[in-house]
Amino acid sequence: MKIRELLWNYPEILAKIVRLFAPISYIALTLLVLFLSGTFVLSKSDFRSMLIRKDRTIIREGVVGHLTNLNPIYIPQGQVDRDLQMLTFRKLVKISPKGEPLPDLAVKWSVSTDSKKYTFSLDPEARWHDGVSVTSDDVVFTFETARELATKLSQETIGQGFEGVKVKKVSDREFTITISQSSATFWETISIYIIPAHILREVSLSQFAENVFSKAPVGNGIYEIVSSGDSGVILKKSAYTQSSAVENYEYYMYNNVKDLEVAFRNNRLDIVSGVSLRDMDYVNEYRENYDILQFVVNTRKKAIFLNSRMKAFGNSSMRRAISYLLDKEKLISEADIDGQAVYSSFSVKSWAYDRSLKYPKYNPKLGAQELALAGYKKEAKSGFFQSTDGKILTFTLTYLDNKSNEVITKQIKKQFGDEGIILNLDPQSFDRLTKETLATRDYQMLLYEIETSIDPDQYDLWHSLRVDYPYLNLSGYTNERVDIFLEKGRTQIKRTERVNSYNIVQRLLNEDIPAIMIYEPQFNFVVSDRIKNVDLGGINFPEERYNTLSKWEL
Numbered sequence: 001m002k003i004r005e006l007l008w009n010y011p012e013i014l015a016k017i018v019r020l021f022a023p024i025s026y027i028a029l030t031l032l033v034l035f036l037s038g039t040f041v042l043s044k045s046d047f048r049s050m051l052i053r054k055d056r057t058i059i060r061e062g063v064v065g066h067l068t069n070l071n072p073i074y075i076p077q078g079q080v081d082r083d084l085q086m087l088t089f090r091k092l093v094k095i096s097p098k099g100e101p102l103p104d105l106a107v108k109w110s111v112s113t114d115s116k117k118y119t120f121s122l123d124p125e126a127r128w129h130d131g132v133s134v135t136s137d138d139v140v141f142t143f144e145t146a147r148e149l150a151t152k153l154s155q156e157t158i159g160q161g162f163e164g165v166k167v168k169k170v171s172d173r174e175f176t177i178t179i180s181q182s183s184a185t186f187w188e189t190i191s192i193y194i195i196p197a198h199i200l201r202e203v204s205l206s207q208f209a210e211n212v213f214s215k216a217p218v219g220n221g222i223y224e225i226v227s228s229g230d231s232g233v234i235l236k237k238s239a240y241t242q243s244s245a246v247e248n249y250e251y252y253m254y255n256n257v258k259d260l261e262v263a264f265r266n267n268r269l270d271i272v273s274g275v276s277l278r279d280m281d282y283v284n285e286y287r288e289n290y291d292i293l294q295f296v297v298n299t300r301k302k303a304i305f306l307n308s309r310m311k312a313f314g315n316s317s318m319r320r321a322i323s324y325l326l327d328k329e330k331l332i333s334e335a336d337i338d339g340q341a342v343y344s345s346f347s348v349k350s351w352a353y354d355r356s357l358k359y360p361k362y363n364p365k366l367g368a369q370e371l372a373l374a375g376y377k378k379e380a381k382s383g384f385f386q387s388t389d390g391k392i393l394t395f396t397l398t399y400l401d402n403k404s405n406e407v408i409t410k411q412i413k414k415q416f417g418d419e420g421i422i423l424n425l426d427p428q429s430f431d432r433l434t435k436e437t438l439a440t441r442d443y444q445m446l447l448y449e450i451e452t453s454i455d456p457d458q459y460d461l462w463h464s465l466r467v468d469y470p471y472l473n474l475s476g477y478t479n480e481r482v483d484i485f486l487e488k489g490r491t492q493i494k495r496t497e498r499v500n501s502y503n504i505v506q507r508l509l510n511e512d513i514p515a516i517m518i519y520e521p522q523f524n525f526v527v528s529d530r531i532k533n534v535d536l537g538g539i540n541f542p543e544e545r546y547n548t549l550s551k552w553e554l
Helices: 003-008 010-020 024-041 044-050 079-088 136-152 257-265 281-286 316-324 328-334 364-373 403-419 430-440 480-491 495-512 542-546
Strands: 058-064 093-095 101-103 106-111 117-122 165-171 174-179 223-228 232-237 248-254 271-273 290-296 300-306 339-341 394-400 422-428 445-451 515-528
Touching: 058 079, 058 257, 079 223, 079 232, 079 248, 079 542, 101 106, 117 136, 136 165, 136 174, 248 257, 257 281, 281 290, 300 316, 316 364, 316 495, 328 339, 328 403, 328 515, 394 403, 394 430, 403 422, 403 445, 422 430, 480 495, 515 542
Parallel strands: 058 248, 058 271, 394 422, 394 445
Antiparallel strands: 093 101, 106 117, 117 174, 165 174, 223 232, 232 248, 271 515, 290 515, 300 445, 300 515, 339 515
16 A cells, blocks of 8 residues: 555544454543543643652752852852752861851861860761772861962962961871961861862862862762763762762753743753742742742842942042942842842841941931032032032942843942932953952942851951952951951950950941942742752751751652
């Protein structure tokens, strides 16, 4: 029979086949009709439930971002690096939400009476993913290499914080850390991931950043990397780790929120994290199968740094005026920001936060008074603040060029414009901002997100010895009294003494306004309801959402 005849007579041929295989053919046709009918009456969420993967040991997470460097000796450049380092490495010690040390690789320790020498014992069961034991050699190697990369090659490593820190091996499982003076910030300084000496010892410092380890490291954490690429990292549970119902973890990275949405709608993801609610309203269509967990990241703050090196902001009245003319609550609402307004660089959850201070809030009247002291008055005809020689008050705001900052800066520009100040916007690429602008401190106003420690120590933010790159005194702020009490605060051991020191620091910062703290960001975590026991309580940073991963159930 020719193909043309076969196609023309297919109804008759189909009928013969059905009669030939009766009654099985009738049953099959009935089941097919019932299935197709059922798909039309099933809700969208029910149909997604039918499509859930049979493999119950895999979790697939999706984020917007890219991988930069997974070698934890380097300061992470984004949340992707932080997440994957958390999944593949263990820290020397962990830090509780109260700033207290918790065991991890180091399971016990003792402290000398002068609080300058610490003796540690390592977990005897700790293994690298290749089966080699984690030893004191790895700890010494990590500290020394990080410090050398920072001091000899000026690379941004965790070694920037190891000034005055000496690490010495006692035995394979025991080592000591000695510091030049007692420090209340010691525990956070040593809360670092450890890297394997037996793998990296022969790598030269100049080749360290480019080594294959930076993309596919051998870690010692709960998961080991199976494969790593630009679009994702596939991990499996290490044979040397604690029990977990999640045998495999797949971490996918997308270039933009649209690509992430497509993956989610096609049921390729169990988790979506770090995306603003504004950019994932589609999740509401699937709320029967997904939960949205949220927490405010108190250790991060979006701020406008006022560069006191520039003539305009060398005047404290000008800085105070700018702070009075920004309505933070309105900005958060109008720009649809996931976060909560803040008025101090000290977190309201910190034991050092001074609740007695009257922090500057939106007040156009006080703003105009401060501008008058700085030599500017609002002209009724133009509606702008002008100097005595007729110059309109104008500033330039520099920021990282991305979608979120674009929305925020447009609203800031509008607010200042409505108040009578011209604000020029200066968006910059990541490379230009980090390698040129920040390095030379060439900006008037800088919109930037900072990360503070759990401990209230803010030496790096405000001390006069930290005004130059790569340190974080981005305002170029100098105040001798602030320097004195920052130094006291990080060396005092008694909390009551530290509270007194930091109260003085906060009072002086509140008077000088070197920067305008705007908000603490909210982290969003969308998780499938097939994943049980997910707990975001008691965490300091977004990557710590994996703290309880060993207890998750599928």
